[in-house]
Amino acid sequence: MRLLRGNAATRRALSAQLHAEHELTINDFECLLLLAHAEENSLRRVDLAEGLQLTASGVTRLLDGLEHCGLVAKAKCDTDARVTYAVLTDEGRRKLEAAAPAHMAQVHALFTERYTAEELGVLAELLSRLPGAATVDQGTCTP
Amino acid sequence: MRLLRGNAATRRALSAQLHAEHELTINDFECLLLLAHAEENSLRRVDLAEGLQLTASGVTRLLDGLEHCGLVAKAKCDTDARVTYAVLTDEGRRKLEAAAPAHMAQVHALFTERYTAEELGVLAELLSRLPGAATVDQGTCTP
DNA sequence: GGGCTATACTTGACTACGCAAGGAACTATA
């Protein structure tokens, strides 16, 4: 586990700037990001939980906040009354677009400062084997 | 950041067993472990904070718990009245020794299942470059 | 010695998140 400790500091560093400049936590940001990349800009709560590595209740509360700010809206599912979709609103998209450049730059700096492209590839592949790791998706902007 | 998500699930998996069998969180365990490897079995709070990647207040509260359970005790510093050392008690050592085998086995399984020895070395080296990462210390039992 | 800044630690208020339990709605089985 010691080996995984760097993570905490890394997240905190990124989170601080994101929060100071845009009032978003990392999970807020990544939630918006997942939605932006999803079909119809919407995802079921379960899928968000999976993508963000949160429990169902964690997602409920995360979305509570984002809905309250108008960045995300609810939508019913036609074929299954149990599910409610989270949908990115226009405001959510604007927020994401406003926050992304600085955040991405910071993430980018954080990693390229420390790793070559090749090393980054190796690291991503290795970490993707951990349980619950996001599959490495070259389409998303965060490494 | 997506790349670092696997961490959470990994920690949770390990934490669950540790908590169920020995009433310890991962941080409890690693705190005891750090103390066990430290000179005189004692460390300043600041150094624990560094090693566990917690803030000073986080450490205060973590130790509150461990002291309450008698696993760790306080000790004054002769030369600097500001610092209080955390010292591993006999009971703390027993607890650690009781919890270690199963936990280590689980950690070991979790990693050797997924990585060869060589890959593990690469992974450790790469992760050690992250800010706040524990320096890779072959003396400790956790990777 | 008297002030200044830095360091070690604690405390209060707050937040994010997990877990356990529960309510709907869907699916399969009889």
Place this chain on the structure above:
DNA sequence: TATAGTTCCTTGCGTAGTCAAGTATAGCCC
């Protein structure tokens, strides 16, 4: 078609950990 089991989601409660502020000590420099 009734029943049982499963899945999706929410809610109450508890906990770990942060941040900001405060206290106490150390070490400077005049």
